[in-house]
């Protein structure tokens with residue numbers, strides 16, 4: 339498999355020039371009064387396969403805002419099938435024709451020229467269907483508000499971190515890895531990457547290379563639908579199998595010990611529920627308002 343993505347420096351850097359009709363204040367969500375909600379531009383897309391891509395989006399009048407790796411923002415595109423907003427309705431300011439979806443930021447906060455998003459095309463998906471039609475240079479809405487608490491904030495330095503992603507759930511982990519690598523944030527970092535097919539392991543080459551070079555990083559991809567005769571000698575099956583304590587220890591050399599370990603789960607809600615249930619049996623606790631010191635952290639994509 340040959341994912342096309344390279345983590346090399348972003349190609350399209352440089353001056354941010356507002357397009358005509360766009361605010362230079364940098365904070366407007368497009369020009370709603372003109373019915374134009376777009377405030378950003380797709381500057382690059384890297385197609386890993388026909389249904390998986392990395393989209394790089396730049397604000398037209400602003401650099402990328404500060405954020406913590408693991409956070410998300412919203413992208414929006416006009417729904418061509420929706421009726422135009424009624425100019426007399428207060429709802430028009432909210433951009434009723436705009437379809438918005440949340441996306442984890444896959445780039446690092448140090449990159450100010452754009453934000454990157456790792457996205458899968460969902461069959462019959464309303465937003466991703468529109469997104470897939472875009473080419474570099476096309477306008478898009480990107481929210482300035484960065485949201486989310488799925489970050490490494492509050493996790494003490496020097497723990498063992500286990501990051502479990504299904505599909506595009508690896509996006510925020512890619513941001514965390516690139517941001518915190520060599521900072522002492524973790525003792526060991528185990529990345530479990532669960533995908534249907536080998537060609538869906540979008541960061542495979544880069545993660546394999548990083549794990550080869552950095553003894554603190556262990557990368558363990560697993561595929562679920564690859565035919566038995568495929569040229570794949572790695573793990574098969576859903577990520578739960580790997581989270582079984584003995585198997586986990588055998589494959590990674592790390593013990594799933596709630597005293598030394600924090601687990602981050604991202605992607606399929608069913609995976610998150612099942613993995614959490616298994617981890618609770620080992621003494622892990624899901625972090626929430628009542629248990630801020632919990633050692634299971636998650637981001638559900640739907």
Ligand SMILES: Cc1cc2nc3c(=O)[nH]c(=O)nc-3n(C[C@H](O)[C@H](O)[C@H](O)COP(=O)(O)OP(=O)(O)OC[C@H]3O[C@@H](n4cnc5c(N)ncnc54)[C@H](O)[C@@H]3O)c2cc1C
Pocket residue numbers: 410439440441442443455456457458460462463464465466467505506507509637638639640
């Ligand atoms: C906080 C947050 C962060 C997110 N970050 C990402 C991201 O970084 N990358 C990304 O691809 N998606 C991400 N999503 C999902 C994204 O918001 C959309 O739901 C998704 O792109 C589908 O939109 P759609 O309109 O095409 O499909 P819809 O018509 O909204 O269909 C939704 C259905 O598609 C499936 N689905 C949605 N997202 C995924 C996914 N990522 N992988 C597999 N199946 C999925 C589910 O069955 C879901 O019920 C995130 C969601 C949340 C809440």
Ligand SMILES: NC(=O)c1ccc[n+]([C@@H]2O[C@H](COP(=O)([O-])OP(=O)(O)OC[C@H]3O[C@@H](n4cnc5c(N)ncnc54)[C@H](OP(=O)(O)O)[C@@H]3O)[C@@H](O)[C@H]2O)c1
Pocket residue numbers: 389458459460461462504505506532533534535538561562563576577578605606608609610612
């Ligand atoms: N991936 C593609 O090649 C492709 C191509 C065209 C369209 N799409 C679209 O993309 C969407 C799916 O994208 P995706 O493959 O990235 O995501 P996904 O369906 O979430 O699958 C990603 C991985 O998560 C696994 N998984 C699912 N439920 C799980 C659970 N409860 N516990 C543990 N692991 C679990 C899947 O295993 P299982 O295989 O066992 O479910 C798979 O290995 C589909 O809606 C489809 O419309 C994908």
